[in-house]
Amino acid sequence: MKIIVCIKQVPNTTEIKIDPVTGTLNREGAVSIMNPDDKVGLEFALRLKDKHDAHITVVSMGPMQAKKVLYEALAMGADRALLLTDRLFAGSDSLATSLTLAGLIKTLDYDLIITGRQAIDGDTAQVGPQIAEHLNIPQISYVNSLKYEGGHFVAVRQFEDRYQTLKAEAPLLVTILGDAAEPRSLNVGLLIGATESENIELKGASDIVLEASKLGLKGSPTKVKSTWNKVIEKQRNLLEVEPREAVKAIVDTMKKRHII
């Protein structure tokens, strides 16, 4: 079985704090990590490999620094790592990103493509389904569990209020929920081998099946018109008093708001 896992390097947004005075984002100290949902997706691939003799190719798109998450993926047990990196890719929205990734995947063999449900920096959850459409293969998103038995995949797909158990043959794309599994730790032996940079194959715009007009900012239908920080308008009322007095303030507030 040939599996492709798409992984994204993202800033660790859990480390981004809000300045309590200005209400602005303080991104200092936020390091780049493998997107958590993608890491769980890789774990799904590795579990299939544990059972079924699979070959796992990890693919990332981003700047050269994104090699870091590919080393990590190799150290977890992936077999091959490709980095799509090219200035022409800069400014890609989800459609351009998905076209670029699909343009590379078209040059590879695969039975299964795995992506995380969404990335923590963009939260769009769009790239996985869009890749599936470009490749004209079925998708199962929001996947909680995945098995391969009797020549087909069986996936449990989670909704807000229900779940479906679904069956599909290869080729298939699934997007994996971030809480569906606990990713394994790195294998130190593999890590030493992984950080040899020749283990990562670099691919650019000339290596993929996609016309140049579809790439990057130019190929992106959506544009960011403006961004702004949320203005915190609330009047802060911070009490530093004895516990009994503090509790009285809480209870008085609850009474005033007809909670108790």
Added chain:
Amino acid sequence: MSKDILTFIEVRDGKIQKVSLELLGVARDLVSISGGHVVAGIVGSNLSSLIEELKNLDIDLIYSVDNSNLKYYLTDTYAKAFEKIVSTVNPNVILLGATSIGRDLAPRLSARLQTGLTADCTKLEIDADGSLFMTRPAFGGNLFATIICPDHRPQMSTVRPGVMARIGINKGRQVNVIHLDVVFDKPRVEVIEEVVAVKEIANIEEAKILISIGRGIGSDENLQTAQYLAGLIKGTYSCSRSLVDCGKINSDRQVGQTGKTVRPELYLALGISGAVQHLAGMEESDYIIAVNKDRTASIFSVADLGVVGDINQILPLLKEEIEKNIL
């Protein structure tokens, strides 16, 4: 291309989902500026009674694909059916709910139509030329971005449930219904079973009062006291991610970017420091009280009433006082 706004009407168990009424509501507001019709696109099986329901709403047109192949939501069949409506209406804007269905269908369709899609919008505006301005939270809700789709049509957006006002009732408008036929291929994905989740889901999104628990709660005893108090004041309890990660509380009670977005009348945060992701899920609460021992905790930046203090001292006293007022 028409000026029409097409909304995807989401159906589960024979019921139109609330978010679809919200989409129609915002579509009505938008066409009052851009012109065009409010068009409801409904796909599924046995839709006749739902179409009657839609006719009672303040909309202009209904397109439907009613087929037994559409009993369960599956990406391929729903995309094919809804695409048929899209190509017939040729709308300026397509809106879908940012639900697990909308967020599966919308990207598939946007890729097929080779157009832009903006996820999980919380605000939509339009100009007289029909250009849509789609605002969404980013980076855990503290940064907002307004996205445009200048050169591609239709403009597509998924809209966060619970944000827009629902559509009003029909005051005498003639609503035409157009049924479209679609022939489906052999399914590439088969449903083995669909089960409405029986496991008890803490519906923290509907709760009017939430006591929310973070890592700073300190002990299991405090955790139990907080849960008890939540019941006592006719609310429920929720938590930050760390309590889910350490297995103390189930993830369906998690508030925040990777959990749920809540807007209770009262949000009492106990020992929550207030990571950006958490704040994104609760800062729209009507009233926020936060207790934390660290006076620099980010939670205080959104709190209406902040209490700097030790949970171990405050919680027993709070229990005593609330019991005194209720029992």
